[in-house]
Amino acid sequence: MRLKIELLIAKGLHQRKGFHLKSTRNQVDRIIPQSKVKKILMFKKAILLVYSWPFSYRGSISFVINIPIVPRDPRTLIKRANVDIELTKNICCQRCFCLYEFGRDTPLRCGYKEFSNLKGCDEELFVQKAIYKGHKDVGQIKQYLTPMPMTPCSIGTPCCVFVSQRISTWLKWLLSKSDTENVIDTWAESIHQDQEYGFLSDIQHGENFKQIKWENKSNSLKLALSLFIDWFNPRGNKLSGKIESTGIFAISCLNLPPNLRNKLSHMCICGITPGPYSPNTQTLNHLLKPLVDELVKLDSGILIPTYQYPAGRIIQIKLLLVHGDILATKKAVGFASHSATKFCSFCHAQAPELAHLKLGQRRCKDETLSAAWASKAAISKNAQEKILKRTGVRWSELNRLAYWDPSRHVVLGMMHNWLEGILQGHFRYRWRFWAISPFEASQKRKQPQISTSQNKRTKQDDSYSVMDWDQENESNISDDSNDDIILDGGPNGGFFSQSDMEQFRILMKQAVLPPGISHLPGNLGESKHGKLSAAKWHALLVYIVPLVIFELYIEQVGHLDVSSNSYKFLMNTSHLIHCTNIVCARKIKENEFRRFQINYQRYTNSVGEVFNNPKIQPNHHFALHIPEQMKAWGPLAGVAEFSGERLIGFLQKINTNNRIEHIHQTMMVRGCRLQRLLSKKDFIQLSKDGEKKVWQRKRTTNMIRLGLGRYSLLFDLCSKRDAQVVHQDIFPVPKNGHYLSELVEVVQTVDCKGVIVGGMKPRNCVVAKIGEKKLYGLIKQCYKYKDGAGETHAAILMTPIKNMYPKLRGVPTSKF
Secondary structure, eight states: OHHHHHHHHHHHTTSTTSEEEEOTTTOOEEEEOGGGHHHHHHHHHHHHHHHHHHHHHTTOOHHHHHGGGSOSSHHHHHHHHTOOOOOEEEEEOTTTOOEEOSSTTOOSBOOOOSSTTSOOOOOBOEEEEEEOOSOTTTTOSTTOSSOOOOOOEEEEEESOEEEEOOHHHHHHHHHTSTTHHHHHHHHHHHHHHHHHTTOBOSGGGSHHHHTOOOOOOTTEEEEEEEEEEEEEOTTOTTOTTOOOOEEEEEEEETTSOHHHHTOGGGSEEEEEOOSSSOOOTTTHHHHHHHHHHHHHHHHSOEEEOOSSOTTOEEEEEEEEEEEEOHHHHHHHHTBOOTTSSSOOSSBOOOGGGGGGOOOOOBOOHHHHHHHHHHHHHOSSHHHHHHHHHHHSBOOOGGGGSTTOOTTTSBOOOHIIIIIIIIIHHIIIIISOTTOOOTTSOOOOSBOOOOOSSOOHHHHHHSOOOGGGOOHHHHHTHHHHTTOOBOTTOSGGGOSOOHHHHHHHHHHHHHOOOOTTSOOOOTTTTSGGGOOOOHHHHHHIIIIIHHHHHHHHHOSOGGGOOTTSHHHHHHHHHHHHHHHHHHHTOSSBOTHHHHHHHHHHHHHHHHHHHHSSSOOOOHHHHHGGGHHHHHHHHSSGGGGOSHHHHHHHHHHHTSOOOOOHHHHHHHHHHHHHHHHHHHTOHHHHHHHHHHHHHHHHHHOOOOEEEOOHHHHHHHHHHHHHHOTTEEOTTOSSOOTTOEEOOSEEEEESEEEETTEEEESSTTTTEEEEEETTEEEEEEEEEEEEEEOTTSOEEEEEEEEEOOOHHHHHHTOOOOOO
16 A cells, blocks of 8 residues: 555656646546645654554554654655666757766867868857855845845856666666566567468568568577657647747667557657757757667677566667658658658659659668768768758768668658648648638539439438339439539639538538547538547548548439549549558558559549649658558558657646756656556556546446336346246245346446447447347347346347338348
8 A cells, every 4th residue: 555655646746736647548637736745745654653652652663663664755755666767868059969978078168060161069068057155045034134245156057958768778677577578479479370361460570570680699589679750849739839849769669569569658768859949950960879879789789687587688679660750750860851852761753753753763772871971971061962962861870770771761651641641631732621711602512404303412301211212213313413513613623612511511420430430520621620630530531531422422323424523533532542541451461552552543643633733742752652661561550650649748748847948858757757657567556446436436326217118028038047037026026036126227338248339329230149040220228237146237128120121122131
């Protein structure tokens, strides 16, 4: 119990305004102000002292002896909870991010020069702070009318400190856990079975992982790492107009399964760059240098004590990939930006030929490294710019790794490239869903032609049934086919008119999404709902759009004219969605590479027929490399940026003193401690207990009394299982019998052998097997009742679904 209390209070030390335990499932918040932590500890000691006094008086002094071990300072709690981490601190120049060690030889000003013929940085590394001797309240004592004259001493304090965590420190903690080595071996065996069936389900199935060259050392553990790099606003993304930026370097172990690899507690925060500005392409190398120096040492292997080998085990480490935002990875790996002449990190495509959407010659390792070393050896800025314009390559510290191939070890992130790039660009700029002005008059989607059939949207409000279909309606199909949609019928040449957008929102709300899928804002298309996340872009294009566009524009799929605008629009959208399903798949086969290539080529070819003057962005060219990316890394979902973005959100929620020069230090120290705390079994169990108590407190038992009809159904069900069940109307109860109560509890969902079903959509449509017969039905209500032994059972009230069409039309039935 004492350890749990210390864990709880220790976590509160990382929150500036208090102790904060947050449950991600039920959003449970418990807050104890940090200013009260010491008072809580002293109060706890006082309680123990008062409680132990009677026992000490009687001669039992065990309680008195244990009182001194109760901590009086929060730092003691951190030490006992074992959440403090060994971090490395270096003095950092605020202008060029050059790092200096603490010591007597540390210069007072930065001496970095980008080139020998240029002026040095000369930024001050220390600020002089005054330290007063004597009492702090001098001048406030009554007998002194004026403060006593005192000459303060000054001391040099670093202006900026870069805090980093060594990879070896993180590895020692990770491998000291009891399950790490077993999980690594078990995961390697499980994904090997997928490969035997022809599936690619993990990065270990990719060519880059298989082609790693390791040194043959006995009893060694070979680990491949990934590096996530991105920049973010430390104050959150909701502060408009204030541009402040800090960056993060995060390491993950690719040998772990995805559920542990992407877990916040199992990621290594190597460093957080100081703000308020992000480093440029040259100065970023100063922050990467310590990381690369350690990776060079880890390449040959180091001896680390593990849980299975306490005496030590040789661990070989290689950095396999860099992923993150496209702009951040270009800056870190050493490639030109997306606006340069040679903008692509994978091939030699040039910006003037971007509209052709063709792959260039693949970049070669020797050629890329040669250009990078030439850029480093350049004696002037102009010489570097010429190399960059000719090759699209600049120097990066990562090139010092012997096994590093810049163009093949960088990942094209599916989150930024596809979900927030291709899909968002298609919806906003090609469909122009957000380009509609509210002051412009709405335009009709259909062309003004006389037709005997009703409009698609007016049919939705009528009581028109498929069962009432007759020959007269069938004869009007040809008339319906003449009504074609206008591709640029919206404002500013957009696809959607104002009425289309309103109808789209109405139909979108009617769609029932599976559990776990992100729900979209009801005012989609307006600026009030803010930016959509990558998960919402995926839900919009994969789940909502296929349902809505068919209901909105397509009258009869089987009678579409291949030369019509409706057919062109439908095929263009279907190719994009097909590509999205392949990109976001968790398991793929090798034939998916070719399928993506064919569908993406058809999508890009049909864009010009559907939209007026579509703009080709670098993202559209980068997407041409997705087949080779999947071949190199396996499913792109396994190397996506979601885990890094969650880590950024985790750091942004840490309370700080709001001083930009110290925010990165606070985030680094408290973030690392919270990671250790989140991985502790006591903390996990304590969080679960807190969730359970809050759930039980909020949950109210809804007991109802069943009517005669439903009670009879429940009694028939129970009597088939237990012959001793007695109806409630029978009195007295026979010997060895027990009656069935009419009081039941109404529940929302029921677990049926691992399948969660309930009375709400979409869990209410089920297939029930009663004996040898399958029945389709809709769940009306779920109950829980107790039998005679006091055990709780579940019952479902279901109404069958009848397929009326075969009976009315006289045709044979079929499975649905």
